[in-house]
Amino acid sequence: xxxxxxxxxxxxxxxxxxxxxxxxxxxxxxxxxxxxxxxxxxxxxxxxxxxxxxxxxxxxxxxxxxxxxxxxxxxxxxxxxxxxxxxxxxxxxxxxxxxxxxxxxxxxxxxxxxxxxxxxxxxxxxxxxxxxxxxxxxxxxxxxxxxxxxxxxxx
Numbered sequence: 001x002x003x004x005x006x007x008x009x010x011x012x013x014x015x016x017x018x019x020x021x022x023x024x025x026x027x028x029x030x031x032x033x034x035x036x037x038x039x040x041x042x043x044x045x046x047x048x049x050x051x052x053x054x055x056x057x058x059x060x061x062x063x064x065x066x067x068x069x070x071x072x073x074x075x076x077x078x079x080x081x082x083x084x085x086x087x088x089x090x091x092x093x094x095x096x097x098x099x100x101x102x103x104x105x106x107x108x109x110x111x112x113x114x115x116x117x118x119x120x121x122x123x124x125x126x127x128x129x130x131x132x133x134x135x136x137x138x139x140x141x142x143x144x145x146x147x148x149x150x151x152x153x154x155x
Contacts, residue, residue, distance in 0.1 A: 010034040010058050012121030017131065019115055024108060025100040026117050032126070033099055034058070042094040043101065045128075046087065047110045051137055054107050054128040061125050103128070 010032055018026045036042065037058075044062045045054050057065065072079045089106040096102075108114075111130055118131040129137075 010037075012058075012123060012126040015118060015120045018117040018119055020103075020108075020113065020117055021100075023102060024105065025096075025102045026119070026128070027098060027100045028095060029119070030099060032121070033095060037095045038097070039094045041092040044090060044092050045103065045107055046090045047107065048127070049086070052111050052130070052133050053137075054103065054111050054113075055125055056101075056128060057125045 012032055014029070016029050020026050042059060044057045044065070046057075048055050069083065072083060074080065089104070089110060091104045091107060093101050093103075103113075111128065112133060113128065113130045116131050118129040118134045120127050120129060120134065
């Protein structure tokens, strides 16, 4: 570890262009790393349900998801089936010493990622995209639409 002070809770801000290596690994931005992210099950990656990206959650966000999942009754087969589909291609991982994460073939296939990667922060989590698909997705709304939604957030 460097002498750089890292926040207790990672903040995922910005957008980065990266390349997958031959072993399906991609390096996270160094300022996104946090103490303990080299544990095997630090991050949870899931398929975005309504667009072709991989959502990656750190432990804090995973804990919130786990709490919600714990409230699903084992006697409710419809919710259990939806959960099974939601998590069937999920993956947990940590960073190696070089700050790389290894992504599963199923997640990469879902997101249509082959080599070029866009990693985009959403403050509390981040997404991994095929850069072209991200550009197309971002272009689906106007500046006016985005401004109205940001105002709804109270920002």
